[in-house]
Amino acid sequence: MAFAPLHLAVALEGAGWHPAAWREPAALPDELLTGRYWTELIQEAERGLIDYVTIEDAHALQSSLPDRPDERIDQVRGRLDAVLIAARVAPLTRHIGLVSTASVTHTEPFHLSKAIASLDYAAKGRAGVRVKVAWSAYEAALFGRRPIPAFSIEEHDLPLVRELIQVLFEEAADVVEVLRRLWDSWEDDAEIRDASTGRFIDRDKLHYIDFEGRWFHVKGPSITPRPPQGQPVVTVLAHDTVPYRLAARAADIVYVTPTDWPTAQAIVAQVRAQQEIARRGHETLHVFGDLVVFLGRTAKEAQQRKQRLDEAAGEEYTSDAHIFTGTAAQLADLLLEWQAAGLSGFRLRPGAIPDDLAAITGALVPELQRRGAFRREYDAETLRGLLGLPRPVNRYAPTGAAS
Amino acid sequence: MTKPVKQIHLAAHFPGVNNTTVWSDPAAGSQIEFESFAHLARTAERAKFDFLFLAEGLRLREQNGLIYDLDVVGRPDTFTVLAALAAVTERLGLAGTINSTFNEPYEVARQFASLDHLSGGRAAWNVVTSWDAFTGENFRRGGYLPQELRYERAEQFLRAAFTLFDSWHGDEILADKESGVFLRDPQAGQFAVRSSQFDIAGHFNVPRSPQGRPVIFQAGDSDAGREFAARSADAIFSRHGTLEAGRAFYADVKGRLAKFGRRADELKILPAATFVLGDTDAEAQEKAHAVRLQQVSGPTALRFLEQVWNRDLSDHDPDGPLPEIDPDPGEHTVAKGRASVRMFGDPLATAAKWRALADAKKLSIRQLVIEVSGRQNFIGSPATIAAQINEFVQTDASDGFILVPHLTPGGLDEFADTVVPLLQERGVFRAEYTGTTLREHLGLERASWAKRRR
Numbered sequence: 001m002a003f004a005p006l007h008l009a010v011a012l013e014g015a016g017w018h019p020a021a022w023r024e025p026a027a028l029p030d031e032l033l034t035g036r037y038w039t040e041l042i043q044e045a046e047r048g049l050i051d052y053v054t055i056e057d058a059h060a061l062q063s064s065l066p067d068r069p070d071e072r073i074d075q076v077r078g079r080l081d082a083v084l085i086a087a088r089v090a091p092l093t094r095h096i097g098l099v100s101t102a103s104v105t106h107t108e109p110f111h112l113s114k115a116i117a118s119l120d121y122a123a124k125g126r127a128g129v130r131v132k133v134a135w136s137a138y139e140a141a142l143f144g145r146r147p148i149p150a151f152s153i154e155e156h157d158l159p160l161v162r163e164l165i166q167v168l169f170e171e172a173a174d175v176v177e178v179l180r181r182l183w184d185s186w187e188d189d190a191e192i193r194d195a196s197t198g199r200f201i202d203r204d205k206l207h208y209i210d211f212e213g214r215w216f217h218v219k220g221p222s223i224t225p226r227p228p229q230g231q232p233v234v235t236v237l238a239h240d241t242v243p244y245r246l247a248a249r250a251a252d253i254v255y256v257t258p259t260d261w262p263t264a265q266a267i268v269a270q271v272r273a274q275q276e277i278a279r280r281g282h283e284t285l286h287v288f289g290d291l292v293v294f295l296g297r298t299a300k301e302a303q304q305r306k307q308r309l310d311e312a313a314g315e316e317y318t319s320d321a322h323i324f325t326g327t328a329a330q331l332a333d334l335l336l337e338w339q340a341a342g343l344s345g346f347r348l349r350p351g352a353i354p355d356d357l358a359a360i361t362g363a364l365v366p367e368l369q370r371r372g373a374f375r376r377e378y379d380a381e382t383l384r385g386l387l388g389l390p391r392p393v394n395r396y397a398p399t400g401a402a403s
Numbered sequence: 404m405t406k407p408v409k410q411i412h413l414a415a416h417f418p419g420v421n422n423t424t425v426w427s428d429p430a431a432g433s434q435i436e437f438e439s440f441a442h443l444a445r446t447a448e449r450a451k452f453d454f455l456f457l458a459e460g461l462r463l464r465e466q467n468g469l470i471y472d473l474d475v476v477g478r479p480d481t482f483t484v485l486a487a488l489a490a491v492t493e494r495l496g497l498a499g500t501i502n503s504t505f506n507e508p509y510e511v512a513r514q515f516a517s518l519d520h521l522s523g524g525r526a527a528w529n530v531v532t533s534w535d536a537f538t539g540e541n542f543r544r545g546g547y548l549p550q551e552l553r554y555e556r557a558e559q560f561l562r563a564a565f566t567l568f569d570s571w572h573g574d575e576i577l578a579d580k581e582s583g584v585f586l587r588d589p590q591a592g593q594f595a596v597r598s599s600q601f602d603i604a605g606h607f608n609v610p611r612s613p614q615g616r617p618v619i620f621q622a623g624d625s626d627a628g629r630e631f632a633a634r635s636a637d638a639i640f641s642r643h644g645t646l647e648a649g650r651a652f653y654a655d656v657k658g659r660l661a662k663f664g665r666r667a668d669e670l671k672i673l674p675a676a677t678f679v680l681g682d683t684d685a686e687a688q689e690k691a692h693a694v695r696l697q698q699v700s701g702p703t704a705l706r707f708l709e710q711v712w713n714r715d716l717s718d719h720d721p722d723g724p725l726p727e728i729d730p731d732p733g734e735h736t737v738a739k740g741r742a743s744v745r746m747f748g749d750p751l752a753t754a755a756k757w758r759a760l761a762d763a764k765k766l767s768i769r770q771l772v773i774e775v776s777g778r779q780n781f782i783g784s785p786a787t788i789a790a791q792i793n794e795f796v797q798t799d800a801s802d803g804f805i806l807v808p809h810l811t812p813g814g815l816d817e818f819a820d821t822v823v824p825l826l827q828e829r830g831v832f833r834a835e836y837t838g839t840t841l842r843e844h845l846g847l848e849r850a851s852w853a854k855r856r857r
Contacts, residue, residue: 022585033609110541122484145507193426
């Protein structure tokens, strides 16, 4: 290959990332809550040899406001649990990775750990998770477990708010530590089924994790044996130093949001610096660029589609990520250019589904293949394998033992 | 006047983490790989069963301070497996146990509503409670709930979940591309719950699912548990395996429904049951004994006795007589994470009874445990078992059974092939599914948001 392998993920969100995507002629807004809808999308992504899909999720109802419902009636409202969507699709796919978004602020690390481990079993080694912090008072009230002070987005720079956000991200790092310890809490060969002694397991190969943190403690071991990948893939979306630090400490992949080549290079440098501070410089931490994409056969067609969507929405679409509008060839140019800034892959957010997903699999991927920049067939059995991540040695296994 | 013939309801229980499951048999497969779950689900669906049932684990069991290693250890997450099974089945109900103590209503309601959507209306929830600090060590809150509050929390948990399920009425999503109206009601999903256990408010983000609410199961046998079931459940997962005990339980629970304004057929009673099939009744009896020997090894017999004695008995010989020392009647410290230790009642009385039995029949520890624990409910030829099951149902000892095979994953195959056709011939079990949702299989009405305000 002329280039280092390029990794591609697709971020699936309802009818697409544009708020008017559900009104497109090919959209299926009546099907968003069905197993068939998600199965067909992910099978389409698998036909395009995509590394993995992420499935968006949140506990709060969708809203155009960052911290509370907006009572709008012109956008998609209502969604399903992302881990369960991934599980529903797992037996009907064979190669593509399934990465579910999970909020970790109000939920139990023990439950999440066994859910992702079980997804890894159902998907035979293709599971991952994108951990997400829930910082709003509104989301806290859905659970009623812990109060979180209300603040507006304009107040995000106040010292108290900065402190709160920092604490929530540190807690998220603790959650990932617990997920990872629980995944390792069974050694791979713990199940022995030794009829002569009547023992189903060798209990010396099961480990209490005894996690004691500032916010919670978890005893372990997991109820679920070590999953096929050993450690399912952990990912984080990050826009600033605090989440970069979480990614550097805890993740296998971080999604970042550069707007051009220089910002891509600067962000990668910041992430790598945090990785050194976290003493993980020797480990693979993929940095993927997040992009919203509106694709067309011609640049003009793409522009017109984007414009039609903006008109339907009544406002121009904005995003935390760079918005690309153009042809598959132009997008391929951009991806390869930014790759040279230090990104090892991209997570593409289709502006409208199914159109932009079909353009990714049907036009972008062949274009990248022609340039020798993307795989022509799946070449690994697990998601870690597709990403070039080794199956990790179990932290609890005696030194020198096989993983 | 003749009673109308009742239709039997049947379900498959995935073999669990107790010694009913024979993992040492050469035919025993994985307890964790998805293919095992898919195999049992496909068998159950082929046999037109109502549903498949999965239990839940939150902490590995311990005995004498060590992880218990003689039974199956480890299992996957209930929700994740059920959602994956929705992909490999079309009609089979998907039921799972989810604890109300170490979960929160918003998250659990989301997961069950999601499962109901993803399965096209086949979700069921067995609501259980626990309180022990031992299990709590795996969770943020620890062992925060006093024992006497566990049903209060369970009841309020279920009420809160109902409020969430009912916060969408089912007609809000218009999704009209032309007019640009997705949602008819800007307040869809709005809720607030305030009670002694919960203070939650906001908007539920899963629109109403095909069944409205998942089918609700209850599994406790106490008076509080029976009241809970009579008021709130669609089905009871009971433990009464004999005709007499079954009829008494059935009459008691069904008798409680009227005061909650419910009809007798709105609550199904489904005991768990094990079975051993043979070509003849005699052959089945022989096989049943062989299975019991597999289930109760010498070490298993000793550990079982320790759960009553509340003492370490590892220096005893399982092929020798019962311990001379009496049980320790103090706080139970030997076995942790095991609900059954509470079911033995007074340990001194139990020990006295078992000693008398062992003396009379000249039984060793292992033989005694085989005698007093977990004998199979149904043993016989297919014709015998079909007749027995039908008798239970037609004489109101149950409305059907949740069958617990002793082998994973093929332990239900023979039953599906031999007993089910006989029940179908008698006209007491469906030959084809007539509905698509679990509520339809069980003859329960779709939970309408307007009707059920309990």
